[in-house]
Amino acid sequence: MLPDLPVALAGLKELATDLRWTWSHAADALWQQVDAELWGKTENPYVLLQNVGHNQLQALADNPDFCHKLQEVLIERQDYLARCGWYGDSYPQASIRHIAFFSMEYGLGTALPFYAGGLGILSGDILKAASDLCIPLVGVGLLYHQGYFRQMIDADNRQHEIYTTYQPSMLPVRPVFTELGDWLQVKVDLPGRPLLLRVWVAQVGSVSLYLLDSNHPLNSPIDQGITSQLYGGGQELRFLQELVLGVGGWRALEALKVEIDVCHLNEGHAAFVILERTHSLMKATGLSFWPSLWINRAGTLFTTHTSVASAFDTYDAALIARYASPLIERLQIGEEELLGLGRKNPQDAREPFNLAWFSMRCSLFANGVSRKHGETSRDLFRELYPHWPVRDIPIGHITNGIHMPSWDSQWTDSLWTKAAGKERWKGDIDELASAINQISDQELWHCRNRQRQDLIEHVRKRHVRELSQRGADKLTLDRAERVLDPNILTLGFARRFTEYKRPGLLLMDLSRLAALLNHPVHPLQILIAGKAHARDSAGKAFVHDWAQFCQSPAAGNRVIFLEDYDITLAHDMVQGVDVWLNTPKPPWEACGTSGMKVLVNGGLNLSVLDGWWAQAYDNQYGWAICGDSDSDEDTSRALFELLETDVVPLFYQRNSAGVPGEWIARIRASMADLTPHFSSNRMLRDYIDQYYLKAAVAYQARLANRGQLATELREWEHTLQRYWCELRWGAKRVVPNPAGFTLEVDIYLDGLSPDLIEVQLYADAQIYADVQQKDAAEPECLIMKLLGYKRGAIDSYTYRTEVLTARPSDDYTPRAIPFHEHALTPQENCLISWWQSA
Numbered sequence: 001m002l003p004d005l006p007v008a009l010a011g012l013k014e015l016a017t018d019l020r021w022t023w024s025h026a027a028d029a030l031w032q033q034v035d036a037e038l039w040g041k042t043e044n045p046y047v048l049l050q051n052v053g054h055n056q057l058q059a060l061a062d063n064p065d066f067c068h069k070l071q072e073v074l075i076e077r078q079d080y081l082a083r084c085g086w087y088g089d090s091y092p093q094a095s096i097r098h099i100a101f102f103s104m105e106y107g108l109g110t111a112l113p114f115y116a117g118g119l120g121i122l123s124g125d126i127l128k129a130a131s132d133l134c135i136p137l138v139g140v141g142l143l144y145h146q147g148y149f150r151q152m153i154d155a156d157n158r159q160h161e162i163y164t165t166y167q168p169s170m171l172p173v174r175p176v177f178t179e180l181g182d183w184l185q186v187k188v189d190l191p192g193r194p195l196l197l198r199v200w201v202a203q204v205g206s207v208s209l210y211l212l213d214s215n216h217p218l219n220s221p222i223d224q225g226i227t228s229q230l231y232g233g234g235q236e237l238r239f240l241q242e243l244v245l246g247v248g249g250w251r252a253l254e255a256l257k258v259e260i261d262v263c264h265l266n267e268g269h270a271a272f273v274i275l276e277r278t279h280s281l282m283k284a285t286g287l288s289f290w291p292s293l294w295i296n297r298a299g300t301l302f303t304t305h306t307s308v309a310s311a312f313d314t315y316d317a318a319l320i321a322r323y324a325s326p327l328i329e330r331l332q333i334g335e336e337e338l339l340g341l342g343r344k345n346p347q348d349a350r351e352p353f354n355l356a357w358f359s360m361r362c363s364l365f366a367n368g369v370s371r372k373h374g375e376t377s378r379d380l381f382r383e384l385y386p387h388w389p390v391r392d393i394p395i396g397h398i399t400n401g402i403h404m405p406s407w408d409s410q411w412t413d414s415l416w417t418k419a420a421g422k423e424r425w426k427g428d429i430d431e432l433a434s435a436i437n438q439i440s441d442q443e444l445w446h447c448r449n450r451q452r453q454d455l456i457e458h459v460r461k462r463h464v465r466e467l468s469q470r471g472a473d474k475l476t477l478d479r480a481e482r483v484l485d486p487n488i489l490t491l492g493f494a495r496r497f498t499e500y501k502r503p504g505l506l507l508m509d510l511s512r513l514a515a516l517l518n519h520p521v522h523p524l525q526i527l528i529a530g531k532a533h534a535r536d537s538a539g540k541a542f543v544h545d546w547a548q549f550c551q552s553p554a555a556g557n558r559v560i561f562l563e564d565y566d567i568t569l570a571h572d573m574v575q576g577v578d579v580w581l582n583t584p585k586p587p588w589e590a591c592g593t594s595g596m597k598v599l600v601n602g603g604l605n606l607s608v609l610d611g612w613w614a615q616a617y618d619n620q621y622g623w624a625i626c627g628d629s630d631s632d633e634d635t636s637r638a639l640f641e642l643l644e645t646d647v648v649p650l651f652y653q654r655n656s657a658g659v660p661g662e663w664i665a666r667i668r669a670s671m672a673d674l675t676p677h678f679s680s681n682r683m684l685r686d687y688i689d690q691y692y693l694k695a696a697v698a699y700q701a702r703l704a705n706r707g708q709l710a711t712e713l714r715e716w717e718h719t720l721q722r723y724w725c726e727l728r729w730g731a732k733r734v735v736p737n738p739a740g741f742t743l744e745v746d747i748y749l750d751g752l753s754p755d756l757i758e759v760q761l762y763a764d765a766q767i768y769a770d771v772q773q774k775d776a777a778e779p780e781c782l783i784m785k786l787l788g789y790k791r792g793a794i795d796s797y798t799y800r801t802e803v804l805t806a807r808p809s810d811d812y813t814p815r816a817i818p819f820h821e822h823a824l825t826p827q828e829n830c831l832i833s834w835w836q837s838a
């Protein structure tokens with residue numbers, strides 16, 4: 001909560017509670033004037049206003065110049081909020097009322113520490129970009145009292161996990177009040193007790209983020225702690241948090257009367273919203289569970305972020321059953337029916353309830369987060385679509401992007417502004433590439449140097465603070481104040497410390513590493529940061545090894561491990577480093593976003609070809625670490641080789657003006673071509689075009705007339721189910737011709753109307769001897785034409801198609817699949833029947 005301000009300064013409250021200050025610098029000069037020291041220390045207007053003295057506030061209120069500037073900033077804010085924006089301009093007729101974005105974590109800035117890593121940062125960036133593009137989106141999440149752990153390294157270089165307690169009154173969030181002026185609370189039924197949740201809101205420009213809080217005095221002490229730690233506790237706590245997010249989140253939106261067309265599930269964590277929303281639809285339409293689920297599904301999008309099946313959340317049936325009884329009662333379905341939705345084989349009672357399977361079954365659209373991850377995901381989810389080729393598995397991809405204005409530096413902000421204007425991230429981004437070409441080599445290089453210098457200044461301060469906390473002596477502290485060199489090539493590696501990220505590759509050959517660091521003319525310096533999960537002993541060992549190495553003589557004071565990797569540190573690093581290193585073990589990196597953050601700042605990527613880099617890489621932009629990806633030794637060798645023979649020499653190769661021309665050429669190409677493409681701006685536009693608009697239309701169509709279409713679809717599903725096992729294929733006749741062949745096939749449908757199915761002729765992608773061509777090959781799928789009844793037979797039909805091809809007819813197989821113009825196959829109905837000779 002903020003103190004009472006003099007009337008003339010009331011607008012400061014408005015500014016301080018809008019997290020737009022995490023990316024817009026319009027008000028920076030004001031805050032600087034309010035209290036330069038507090039501003040310099042925190043860059044957090046909310047904390048600043050809470051700590052500034054009354055006399056100072058009074059003085060500012062009496063200062064006409066300050067009040068005038070405040071007015072200007074407030075007008076800028078009003079204009080920002082009143083825009084029609086990219087979305088309004090591009091889709092004036094679009095009928096999306098709201099998109100509800102559900103996520104367990106949000107990384108909006110250090111001021112609101114409700115994130116653990118990449119997933120949260122992504123969610124935060126999505127809200128910010130939605131605000132910039134004027135997309136009608138609201139966020140739903142949890143208000144954590146302890147959040148994620150803070151990392152401390154002790155004098156023996158071991159990681160400790162520290163939990164800080166955050167008072168909501170100290171955070172830039174407000175309670176949400178009902179029309180009657182009561183603090184909004186929603187209820188989730190738990191066995192034998194209600195769980196009360198208070199609702200808070202964080203303002204992110206024009207986007208509201210609603211946060212649920214179980215710390216309510218009427219809950220039991222244990223229930224009060226449900227929203228305490230992010231990814232703390234065991235399975236049961238995790239389940240309860242997910243129940244709060246999904247069920248509580250939906251109830252809060254209903255209480256607030258926010259009309260939602262699309263629910264976007266960021267990971268399976270939010271899956272329980274499906275059940276609560278279905279219940280709302282049952283009440284609204286008077287329909288039973290299944291047709292209501294058909295309505296709901298149309299308005300649901302599921303984004304998966306994992307690359308391995310073991311990372312999906314699963315719960316024992318017993319745990320679900322224990323908590324689900326109130327839900328099951330309201331939904332009027334059987335327990336096994338519900339559990340079946342989360343199982344590969346719904347009938348298999350031994351299978352646990354898998355949130356990914358459940359989310360997939362209940363969404364109209366699903367996507368992975370990079371091109372490669374789309375492929376990986378189609379493979380992972382294949383088991384839900386038996387007998388379908390992997391290419392048909394209904395998971396697309398939208399590659400993640402980052403909110404550039406949140407990650408650029410003051411130096412690159414002014415470069416980009418000069419080249420492309422202030423509004424560059426609020427609309428079309430197609431022209432940005434050419435804008436960067438107006439900037440001279442000198443300017444780019446100057447900017448890089450300034451950024452490296454800033455980084456080193458910040459690192460020194462941070463490092464001194466950390467060392468004093470560890471009880472370091474004066475000599476060590478003095479040395480830390482002068483550590484690193486602003487003229488040396490600077491490499492950054494910061495990410496979660498866990499085995500698949502392979503943080504230890506550079507430590508696999510210490511003499512080679514020492515030689516790089518201490519090279520007499522071409523030295524290298526390295527910044528390392530990352531937390532290991534409390535229970536990840538391998539990850540913790542990597543932390544220890546790096547922290548230990550930093551102190552060894554071989555490191556020559558040119559490697560620093562920085563504690564407590566967070567948004568602030570990420571911010572400093574991605575702005576200042578020359579090269580960003582990433583070494584995941586393919587195919588584990590679903591996307592990775594940290595490397596995108598250096599693009600806007602002129603940093604270059606040096607990474608294994610996995611996640612986003614597999615689709616972005618070209619040697620004009622940066623480097624690909626090749627080698628046998630299954631072997632850490634081999635990858636480590638490839639990394640050293642690249643550094644020694646390519647990366648390091650190129651940086652020091654200067655032209656007559658003292659500028660590394662080739663290096664700058666890469667910076668320019670990477671900034672121009674990659675930055676727009678890997679922005680959250682592009683990502684959200686993709687979400688709108690590929691999913692949100694279509695989902696909203698489908699949802700409204702199925703909901704209209706009390707769910708008439710959904711009822712029809714449910715019956716369609718039933719009918720197909722009943723007849724499908726009676727389908728029988730008849731003879732297949734091929735008549736060759738010079739251009740290919742004509743194929744006819746008979747099929748017996750029992751009582752099923754041919755209107756409900758489609759018969760297709762399918763051929764796998766051709767196998768070419770030439771590997772290059774294989775990538776380009778696509779399967780073929782032709783719709784066969786119904787000729788009519790098969791002569792002299794009952795319920796049998798003949799289909800025909802002409803195929804223009806050089807391929808043999810044996811490559812092609814007829815198949816029957818469900819068809820309805822308002823349903824997606826196989827996403828919503830995965831029946832399939834392949835031709836077999838009778």
Ligand SMILES: *Cc1c(COP(=O)(O)O)cnc(C)c1O
Pocket residue numbers: 116117118119121494495496565566567570571591592593594595597
């Ligand atoms: C961007 C970011 C991440 C995600 O980075 P990856 O590339 O997925 O490792 C994690 N933590 C912080 C603090 C970040 O800023």
